[in-house]
Amino acid sequence: xxxxxxxxxxxxxxxxxxxxxxxxxxxxxxxxxxxxxxxxxxxxxxxxxxxxxxxxxxxxxxxxxxxxxxxxxxxxxxxxxxxxxxxxxxxxxxxxxxxxxxxxxxxxxxxxxxxxxxxxxxxxxxxxxxxxxxxxxxxxxxxxxxxxxxxxxxxxxxxxxxxxxxxxxxxxxxxxxxxxxxxxxxxxxxxxxxxxxxxxxxxxxxxxxxxxxxxxx
Amino acid sequence: xxxxxxxxxxxxxxxxxxxxxxxxxxxxxxxxxxxxxxxxxxxxxxxxxxxxxxxxxxxxxxxxxxxxxxxxxxxxxxxxxxxxxxxxxxxxxxxxxxxxxxxxxxxxxxxx
Numbered sequence: 001x002x003x004x005x006x007x008x009x010x011x012x013x014x015x016x017x018x019x020x021x022x023x024x025x026x027x028x029x030x031x032x033x034x035x036x037x038x039x040x041x042x043x044x045x046x047x048x049x050x051x052x053x054x055x056x057x058x059x060x061x062x063x064x065x066x067x068x069x070x071x072x073x074x075x076x077x078x079x080x081x082x083x084x085x086x087x088x089x090x091x092x093x094x095x096x097x098x099x100x101x102x103x104x105x106x107x108x109x110x111x112x113x114x115x116x117x118x119x120x121x122x123x124x125x126x127x128x129x130x131x132x133x134x135x136x137x138x139x140x141x142x143x144x145x146x147x148x149x150x151x152x153x154x155x156x157x158x159x160x161x162x163x164x165x166x167x168x169x170x171x172x173x174x175x176x177x178x179x180x181x182x183x184x185x186x187x188x189x190x191x192x193x194x195x196x197x198x199x200x201x202x203x204x205x206x207x208x209x210x211x212x213x214x215x216x217x
Numbered sequence: 218x219x220x221x222x223x224x225x226x227x228x229x230x231x232x233x234x235x236x237x238x239x240x241x242x243x244x245x246x247x248x249x250x251x252x253x254x255x256x257x258x259x260x261x262x263x264x265x266x267x268x269x270x271x272x273x274x275x276x277x278x279x280x281x282x283x284x285x286x287x288x289x290x291x292x293x294x295x296x297x298x299x300x301x302x303x304x305x306x307x308x309x310x311x312x313x314x315x316x317x318x319x320x321x322x323x324x325x326x327x328x329x
Binding site: 009018019020022023024025026027028029030031033034044047048051052055 | 243244245248260261262263265266268269272279281284285287288289291292293294
């Protein structure tokens with residue numbers, strides 16, 4: 001058996017391309033042994049690898065597209081939620097000592113963004129949950145908590161980046177931080193956070209190794 | 218009983234092929250039979266991808282079989298049609314038969 005054939009069989013065995021990857025590789029080798037041409041084998045093996053990779057990433061691409069599209073609706077969300085989610089008059093807390101004054105400002109500033117992300121996740125779960133894709137309560141909780149950390153980290157990174165570009169962050173209030181002229185840039189933390197929540201909320205689809213093991217029993 | 222939804226051409230072919238092969242229904246003979254009936258080669262990965270979908274929908278079930286040296290020590294995966302799958306085949310046949318009744322006969326004198 002030449003090297004290219006061995007390499008393709010190795011890739012089919014190790015890329016975890018689906019629950020039937022091992023059987024598929026076995027079928028291709030059996031056909032090759034029974035007289036199929038090497039060209040036939042290459043086409044079949046390459047087709048299997050491409051199809052398997054597509055099956056693996058297309059759910060993630062869908063999640064990425066949804067997270068990107070959803071984050072662009074944040075302006076609309078701000079318009080409708082304005083004053084409803086954070087009805088507290090934050091100026092009352094300005095007289096408080098640090099860190100209480102800052103904490104209230106941070107919470108009221110970030111709450112609309114967090115609610116927006118959670119709403120996006122809820123919508124995605126409602127639309128995508130089916131036999132093949134199930135979000136469990138444990139994974140949803142994990143997704144939401146990690147997504148919050150991602151949002152805070154990405155927001156801090158963005159603030160650092162905006163400071164470098166010369167933007168005076170003191171002139172940006174907590175309320176319109178996500179509505180600055182850098183709309184594209186500010187949607188990145190939102191999209192990253194939502195993407196994290198989605199990916200963690202949906203444990204890998206039945207094509208996971210655990211499912212393969214279950215099938216093999 | 219409410220129909221499960223019509224099967225696509227490949228899904229129907231695969232289910233009928235598995236029923237036809239009986240205990241010998243694994244990747245190689247399934248792909249060969251489907252290619253023979255379709256009249257052109259099929260991608261084994263495409264066959265497995267459809268079988269994967271049918272299995273997720275509960276229309277087929279599979280078990281691992283024996284590993285042979287000619288397969289590099291890899292096990293065969295044998296497929297069988299479940300009761301639900303059989304019902305889907307019957308539902309599809311019923312709908313297609315109803316539609317075929319109104320199929321006009323080909324007139325030999327008519328130009329193609």
